[in-house]
Amino acid sequence: MTALLAFLTNPHIQSRAQDEIDNVVTRTRLPTFDDRSHLPYVGAVVREVFRWHHAIPLSVTRVAGTDDIYDGMFIPKGAQIIPNLWAMTHDSRIYAEPHVFKPERFLLQNGNLNDDESKTSFGFGRRICPGQDLAEATVWITIASFLVVYRISPAKDVEGNDIPVEIAFSDGIASYPHPFESSIVPHDAEAEGLLKSFGKASE
């Protein structure tokens, strides 16, 4: 949902990702993980989805094992510490304009992905999320498959005007976009044909 909201509110990013997919995968099949290394911009979109809005903005509580000093503050042994993952990926010293959805921040000048794998969303240390590779791969294949077949755009009101979309997320331990209206349609007859072929295969 976060990726769809990002595409809806940044149509130029959706178009660029779709162009990349069209050149590599075409509309005759769905992507596979073998396509991944040829789709750096789609990879950057996935990294930015994880950075831009965290599914879990605050990580799991830690307890200080020893007395410590951080940034001039004394942290006694036994103190509970809640890591603020959101703050880490919205630090403008590291990510310029952190509230802007900008996949380019994960690309080198030559268009390849840089070394920042955008893994902060999955925590860190001994309790880092063990499902991170599965989660990341699932998000990648979902976004890449969506781009092959569909395009998301604003829904229209009865007068044919775009219905405005508000970028807003729920509060809480898990955070996700508020419901929003949109129009999701296949790109063209070829994309529609690809979709119909899945229906025939399962008959």
Ligand code: HEM
């Ligand atoms: C977008 C998807 C996901 C996100 C953003 C996410 C994020 C996180 C975060 C932030 C933590 C806390 C890490 C820490 O304490 O430093 C965590 C822990 C954990 N995650 Fe995930 N996770 C995701 C998907 C998954 C999946 C798919 C699985 C399993 C297949 C999974 C299994 C776990 C488990 C078992 C822990 C507890 C690890 C421990 O305390 O030792 N997660 N996850």
